Amino acid sequence: MTDRHLKETRIDGYTAFSGKLLEVRVDRVDLPDGQETRREYVAHPGAVMVIAQMDNGKLIFERQFRYPLDRVFLELPAGKIDRGEDILDCARRELREETGYQARVWAYVGVIHPCIGYSNERIEIFLARGLEHVGHALDDGEFLEVVELSLDQALDAVRAGSITDGKTLAGLLWAEKIFRGGWVLPDIK
Amino acid sequence: MTDRHLKETRIDGYTAFSGKLLEVRVDRVDLPDGQETRREYVAHPGAVMVIAQMDNGKLIFERQFRYPLDRVFLELPAGKIDRGEDILDCARRELREETGYQARVWAYVGVIHPCIGYSNERIEIFLARGLEHVGHALDDGEFLEVVELSLDQALDAVRAGSITDGKTLAGLLWAEKIFRGGWVLPDIK
Numbered sequence: 001m002t003d004r005h006l007k008e009t010r011i012d013g014y015t016a017f018s019g020k021l022l023e024v025r026v027d028r029v030d031l032p033d034g035q036e037t038r039r040e041y042v043a044h045p046g047a048v049m050v051i052a053q054m055d056n057g058k059l060i061f062e063r064q065f066r067y068p069l070d071r072v073f074l075e076l077p078a079g080k081i082d083r084g085e086d087i088l089d090c091a092r093r094e095l096r097e098e099t100g101y102q103a104r105v106w107a108y109v110g111v112i113h114p115c116i117g118y119s120n121e122r123i124e125i126f127l128a129r130g131l132e133h134v135g136h137a138l139d140d141g142e143f144l145e146v147v148e149l150s151l152d153q154a155l156d157a158v159r160a161g162s163i164t165d166g167k168t169l170a171g172l173l174w175a176e177k178i179f180r181g182g183w184v185l186p187d188i189k
Numbered sequence: 190m191t192d193r194h195l196k197e198t199r200i201d202g203y204t205a206f207s208g209k210l211l212e213v214r215v216d217r218v219d220l221p222d223g224q225e226t227r228r229e230y231v232a233h234p235g236a237v238m239v240i241a242q243m244d245n246g247k248l249i250f251e252r253q254f255r256y257p258l259d260r261v262f263l264e265l266p267a268g269k270i271d272r273g274e275d276i277l278d279c280a281r282r283e284l285r286e287e288t289g290y291q292a293r294v295w296a297y298v299g300v301i302h303p304c305i306g307y308s309n310e311r312i313e314i315f316l317a318r319g320l321e322h323v324g325h326a327l328d329d330g331e332f333l334e335v336v337e338l339s340l341d342q343a344l345d346a347v348r349a350g351s352i353t354d355g356k357t358l359a360g361l362l363w364a365e366k367i368f369r370g371g372w373v374l375p376d377i378k
Contacts, residue, residue, distance in 0.1 A: 003261045006254040006332050017206040017213050019229040022307055024206050024213055029256060032332050040208040041257035042231065042307065065195040066305040067218060068230035072192045073305055110347075114355035115304040116255040116262050118211055118231065123355070143195050143221050158299075158362065159372055166303035166312070169359035173347065176362075183348055 005032050008039070016040070044121035048091040049078040049167055051109065051175050052101060052128040057150060059175065060099050060131075061168075064144040074147065074157060075165040078123065088188065091126040097137045099146050104130030107185035109178070112170045123167055125174060127185060151175055194221050197228070205229070233310035237280040238267040238356055240298065240364050241290060241317040248343060248364065249288050249320075250357075253333040263336065263346060264354040267312065277377065280315040286326045288335050293319030296374035298367070301359045312356055314363060316374060340364060 013027030023043040031037055052060040059076070066073050079094035081087060088106060095101055109125035138144070149157070154172055157163040163172075177183040202216030212232040220226055241249040248265075255262050268283035270276060277295060284290055298314035327333070338346070343361055346352040352361075366372040 003252075003254065006252065006261055006334070008254055008256050016208065019205065019213075019215060020227055022213060022229045022231075024208070024211060026208060027256070031330055032254075035330060037330055038209055039256040040211045042211075063192075063195065065192065065197055065221075066302075067197050067216070067228040068307060068309040069302060069305060069311075072195055073302070075305070110350055111353055112355045112358060113255075113258060113262070113353050115308065115310075116258055116264070116354055118257060119304065119308075120257040121304075122258075122353075141220055141224060141226055145195070155366070159366070161299055164300055164302050164311075165305055166301045166355045166359050169301060169362050170355050173358050173362040173365075177344070177348070 007032060008037075011036070040118065042115075042119040042121070044119050045083065046081045046087075046121060047078055047123045048081060048087055048094060049076050049123050049125050049171055050091050050095045050128050051076060051125065051171050051178075052095055052099065052103065052131060053179075054131050054148065058148040059151060059154060060101060061147045061149055061154070062098060062144045063147055073165050074163050075168045076171045078167060081124075087124045088126065091124070091128070095128055096134070097139065098142075098144060100133055100136040101128075101131045102134050103128035104132070106188045108188060109174050109185060112167060114167050125171060127178060151179060196221060197226075200225070229307065231304075231308040231310070233308050234272065235270045235276075235310060236267055236312045237270060237276055237283060238265050238312050238314050238360055239280050239284045239317050240265060240314065240360050240367075241284055241288065241292065241320060242368075243320050243337065247337040247339050249284075249290060250336045250338055250343070251287060251333045252336055262354050263352050264357045265360045267356060270313075276313045277315065280313070280317070284317055285323070286328065287331075287333060289322055289325040290317075290320045291323050292317035293321070295377045297377060298363050298374060301356065303356055314360060316367065340368060
């Protein structure tokens, strides 16, 4: 399907803000009807998220303070991809650093785009099983708690409004389909 | 539960970028261990998303070009809250403007936070039923196509990687639970 009637085309642009974490780009673009407009968005290196299932069936969550919203969130483990880092290596590293677990069996789940209106971030989702606890290695300045929940407990938390993190809801949709809906994923060899 | 061991406290801050769409704030904060760090985030007015179900059971989706990722996304109808606007009024307005539908029956679903690492955005989700097509009223410079999909078609699209928008996956988790999982929502009177 050609999407010429929807597509916007870059004319030029510049980096309007370059911080420690965020980079904001401002581009001039041509709209499908030939009008010109301005698009502002965050340039992001991408991230991974891990659905980590213990042998007893429970999933690994984190409780972490998120400054922009000034409160603690219950969320699946996730973290930014380092420059040049392989996404599976990143998933292994984040799971280990944040939760202290290593996994024997990995599968690739899929990708989500959390914020398509104003960020180019993608989140690559992995499923990790065969977990073994080998100990934390949090980054300096990183504070979080590890929590184990069954899928039903997590879904109850969504219903009750205790899980509202978008990437985590997306991960739970995938998790339910994988664990109960017959969505089979090949293990990574 | 007290979260003092996780909480970060603002010292001061400034607006580092103020564009047409985005505002970026940079704050100095105290970490739980007393160290100081810097937090950068997008200040966002909030948004609504509508799970709009037709009398035949199908859901209303949009195909829309999203500039930050340079491609068309299949997504549930959504839009930003105007300053001072009631969230249900916003949901009615966005559904009408973007898809041309009005709904007789509305229910409040819940809130998600799409981008907790670097944005304070919240998305308020509504369920709309009793739809009547009354005609489009797109904003100037807004281009999109309206698509009807059954819940199963939408879930197949997630599995196939054709729906990757995070808010839409979160909405589909809610939709499946509401339509098939017994999560009952009271209608808004």
